[in-house]
Amino acid sequence: MTEKACPKCHLISNKNVCPKCKISPLSDDFSGLVIILDPENSLIAKAMDIKEKGRYALRVR
Numbered sequence: 001m002t003e004k005a006c007p008k009c010h011l012i013s014n015k016n017v018c019p020k021c022k023i024s025p026l027s028d029d030f031s032g033l034v035i036i037l038d039p040e041n042s043l044i045a046k047a048m049d050i051k052e053k054g055r056y057a058l059r060v061r
């Protein structure tokens with residue numbers, strides 16, 4: 001299974017289109033992985049402007 005990251009919202013998925021912002025193609029060149037469980041109370045989520053829980057890449061090229 002190849003995982004890819006959305007260049008816009010950094011959401012990681014195994015699909016070819018971002019399920020959140022419908023962007024395609026997604027990048028397989030990403031680094032770092034953060035799992036956001038509680039975006040309301042997560043400093044990382046605030047810093048990355050993430051509002052939904054999920055798995056996100058720190059950097060997407």
Ligand SMILES: [Zn+2]
Nearest residue numbers: 006009018021
């Ligand atoms: Zn996206």
